Structures are given as structure tokens and as C-alpha cells.
Amino acid sequence: MELRLREFRPRTGPHEHRVVQPGQPLRHTSLRDQAPFGMLMGDHDGLSRLAGLFSFAAYSRHTVVHIPLRESVPPDEGYGELVDLVVAHQEAGLRPSKWPGLRRSLGRGTPLTVRTDEARTERHARAWRERPYNRGLLRHTTHARTYFLIGGRDVLASAATAFSYAAGWGPRHKGVAKGQSAFMAGLQYELEPTRGGGHPHEVLICFKPYPPYAHFKRPGH
Incomplete structure (x- = not known):
């Protein structure tokens, strides 16, 4: 997949950071934070680009991927506060408490185009799923x-x-042509357990086309 991004090189003291954002907003994609179930809802374009952005973050060990979602078109369902999303490799050394200051210093940025390797991503994802212990x-x-x-x-x-x-199979789900959302996948086993026990945290990934729904046609129709 080809991703068009904007790249930023903010500095905090003597340290330079690399931050990237989507070149164009994911206008019809949103994330609601309502523990223990977060809900990420998007159309085909948004979910496809999120797949690419997560893949890019996996192999860019010193890059912070910032996906502004609070300014997207609010969905007409779901609960919880709308939030942005930041994805980063653990070697990037990002501390969430330092993010607000880093975000304020982003500036204008410069255009950047990258390509992701879906076959490599699938290979490493399969390796993670097949690893029984200490899989991170x-x-x-x-x-x-x-x-x-x-x-x-x-x-x-x-x-x-x-x-x-979710991006590939969501448009095939019954009911989406009428504006219904479809639960397609979730991030649960990938997430660390909640501290102190309780219900495990999960991010539900849902497909939903954007209105007016007359423009949307299921594949094969």
C-alpha cells in the first residue's frame, strides 16, 4: 500500500523526534474511548489506511504515528469521548505524558510517501499469533x-x-448498505491486561459507510 503522509521533526531540548500523520484526514473514521470497550468505526478508506499506518509503525522503530480522529465526522452511534490515536514501536521511547508538548511543537510538516509490504506484515502477524508465550x-x-x-x-x-x-470484508456485511455498522474484528489479545484485574480492555473495530447511504454499493451489486 502507498501511504501519503506528513512528516514532522520537532525537538524537545537536545532531542529530535520523528512524527508522521496521514496526509489527508480520515474523515469518516472515529475512535471512542469507553473502557473497557473502545470502539473504532470507519469506512473502507479509513480502515484501509489504518492497516497501512499500523504496518508502517511496526517497521519504523523510531517514528511516532499520530492519527487525528477527534475532528472526524462524529458517528451517529456509540458511547464515550472521541479521541485521537497514537501508534508507536516500543523503541521510539514515547511517553504519553510528554505527548501534549510534542504535539504542540509539530509545525507544518513536509509531504512524505511510503509503501508498506502486506505480505511481510501478514508473515509477522502470523508469527505473533503462533507464538504461545512471551509474544509481546x-x-x-x-x-x-x-x-x-x-x-x-x-x-x-x-x-x-x-x-x-475489517476494510476488506466490512463492505460485504449484510445491512451496511442501509447504514448499519458491522462489528468486524477487535484488538483484545494484542492488548496488555488491565492493571488490577477486571474486564479485559478491547478495541472493537467496526465498518460503517458514510451517508448518504444511497452512494454505497456492496461488492458484487
């Missing part, structure tokens, strides 16, 4: 109206394939 999980937290997912290559690749599946 995503750290997750919400800070400053931003949901953070931070982890290693293989678990980020697994998350990328979940978005790819």
Missing part, C-alpha cells in the same frame, strides 16, 4: 484525549491485519 503485547493508555498503543513489531503487525480484514 501492546501497552495502552489514554492521556490528553489521545489513545496510545505502543508495542513491538509483530504485535503491531497483528493489529494491522485486523484493520485490513
